Amino acid sequence: MSELEVAQFRCRSDNFGLLIHDKTSGLTAAIDTPDGEKIWKELHERNWQLSHIFNTHHHYDHVPGNEMLKERTGCTIIGAKMDAHRIPGIDIQLTDGEQYLFGNQEITMIETPGHTMGCVCYYVEEDRLLFTGDTLFSMGCGRLFEGSAQIMWHSLQKIKALPEDTKIYCGHEYTLTNAEFALEIEPGNKALQARANEVRELRRNRQDTLPISLSTEKATNPFLRTDSTEIQNFFNLQGASQTKIFAAIRARRNQF
């Protein structure tokens, strides 16, 4: 089994900073750089040297520390080829399914357009870790700034196809609001009720609600549950196309 250690900490108001550390090689990567100084401090506290940055997308709250951290550490920045023009300091451009060898671990880029057209997730197969940025949140998904509902639905199917025990890390702590929304449209879902209770308790104690397993997300995340009869009934879209149901959920969440 793997040697990867993951450190998760809060940055800005609701972003997550994420560091992955490979004990054998000593390599350390940041998944996005929401706050360069905060990441620098977290590295220092663990005595880890930053060697890589993996960017999930170009948004201002995911790349602002790129250049500063690269200047201080000489780290290598990896991002989507499609977004090369808008990822500051990018060194290595990957496309869908391409792998990057990080120590002994293959990290696979999965293109997941929708939130932006260049959005990607990073998957560590050996450890079953998935870093979704703003594509998938616990019980939610990213807003459609650049892609259509159809494009985003398609991207989420790629995530859904990964092993059930995949551990998901996301770009933001939006889980409590997402849970309230999910309960509104699928109140009879027992797994959702249980997860919502767990999330309320965690947030009351100021604890993070992530990571979360893919199996839990498949049972509770309305954006992965367009085949739920209860959700279809809620929108009066019984038998409609999955993308149409997805679009209805997304539109309602935008107003929530």
Ligand SMILES: [Zn+2]
């Ligand atoms: Zn974003």
